[in-house]
Amino acid sequence: MMDFATNHVLRELKHRARIPVPGNDSWTLVGIPDEYGWLKENEVLVCVDSPDEPDL
Numbered sequence: 052m053m054d055f056a057t058n059h060v061l062r063e064l065k066h067r068a069r070i071p072v073p074g075n076d077s078w079t080l081v082g083i084p085d086e087y088g089w090l091k092e093n094e095v096l097v098c099v100d101s102p103d104e105p106d107l
Contacts, residue, residue, distance in 0.1 A: 069079070078099065090096060 065081070068082070081099065
């Protein structure tokens with residue numbers, strides 16, 4: 052039962068955290084915490100995967 056509740060809360064948080072951006076040239080970014088402190092203040096790490104390009 053606890054697993055269900057945890058999954059429900061995480062799914063709801065993921066849904067509510069989205070910021071809609073109009074247009075076709077936009078991406079969905081998902082934020083996660085930097086648990087190991089690799090990034091400096093105001094830094095972000097972004098990995099972009101284009102569906103039009105084949106995987107390496």
